[in-house]
Amino acid sequence: MDANLRFWRAEGQSFFQRFLLWMDALDPLLLLKSSNEIKRTRLLIEANEKTQSEPIHNNQTKQAFLISLSSVHPDTDKIIPILFRPPAFMPITLPLVIVSSVQREAKRSFFWQFVFHTYTTAFTLVNGNGTPKAEEYSLRQKQIFLGLGAISYSACVGALPLVFMKRYTLKSSLMQLVVRKVLPAPLFGVTSAFTVAMVRSPEFDNGIEVMDRNGKVIGVSKKAGEKAVMETALSRAVLFGTTFFLPEAFMHCVQRARFVKNPHALGPMRMFMIMSVLAGMLPVSFSMFSQCGEIKRADLEPEILSSTEETEFFYNRGI
Numbered sequence: 001m002d003a004n005l006r007f008w009r010a011e012g013q014s015f016f017q018r019f020l021l022w023m024d025a026l027d028p029l030l031l032l033k034s035s036n037e038i039k040r041t042r043l044l045i046e047a048n049e050k051t052q053s054e055p056i057h058n059n060q061t062k063q064a065f066l067i068s069l070s071s072v073h074p075d076t077d078k079i080i081p082i083l084f085r086p087p088a089f090m091p092i093t094l095p096l097v098i099v100s101s102v103q104r105e106a107k108r109s110f111f112w113q114f115v116f117h118t119y120t121t122a123f124t125l126v127n128g129n130g131t132p133k134a135e136e137y138s139l140r141q142k143q144i145f146l147g148l149g150a151i152s153y154s155a156c157v158g159a160l161p162l163v164f165m166k167r168y169t170l171k172s173s174l175m176q177l178v179v180r181k182v183l184p185a186p187l188f189g190v191t192s193a194f195t196v197a198m199v200r201s202p203e204f205d206n207g208i209e210v211m212d213r214n215g216k217v218i219g220v221s222k223k224a225g226e227k228a229v230m231e232t233a234l235s236r237a238v239l240f241g242t243t244f245f246l247p248e249a250f251m252h253c254v255q256r257a258r259f260v261k262n263p264h265a266l267g268p269m270r271m272f273m274i275m276s277v278l279a280g281m282l283p284v285s286f287s288m289f290s291q292c293g294e295i296k297r298a299d300l301e302p303e304i305l306s307s308t309e310e311t312e313f314f315y316n317r318g319i
Contacts (some may be wrong), residue, residue: 001215002074003045008292018287030070030087041067075130084126110159117151121195127319132206150198154191181248189241193233200229210313219304228317231289239285247273293317
């Protein structure tokens, strides 16, 4: 079992523990760490066997783990490209969320949602479970095909309400409220979950590695792959569904109550709300389920159970 997964097992038992860890691991300053520094950090972690299985009380060691969690893939042991590391997720998605949420024309809405889903899908692919086994070329080709299909479909679904509103000239205040304020949140939530499920579908088909409590790989499980993908898809739906819903609900209440007399202040206030909600929901969504996922013996395939008497098994859920 990789050191990152052992760390999550030891330090991330509860939601609150995982939340605090992600608050530190999502620090954008961690993106400034060089490849050599990250490699030295990994060597330091691997040399310290105690931190592999017990809670950590040394601040220097914990900081080393934060660098590792934010930079290294636990399945491949490779350094993640800087644009797709967890600390880069908010700085890149924030402007895309803001631009996507203010579009009033179908073509522009489609374009910006296509860009938004392209990045989030690539992030999901890079940070997913890295153990599905298949012919390398066919697996990569399938993931690219499914990813492009999911991105295009999601962008079309997101722009569709604007198309209908323009085509059928739906200009009533109620329809304006529904199309511009109510629909974006559930649509972004559902489409974000959909892209996760599609791009990581090889984990359904081929399964992912599951390990015992000692870190020994005991088999490849499709059921564990399904659980990992569904948990990640749910967390992504919660993240972007909430990010689009809460600012709109807040701004609607502000406008109805006329708290802000200067209309020019509404734009900056809305952007601040989106930034605040996204910043708060990102560690929440990442913490909903542990990175070191757990699955019970009764939920695994019989062919895996025949080789061990363990009752609990672990896997890398991915992000």
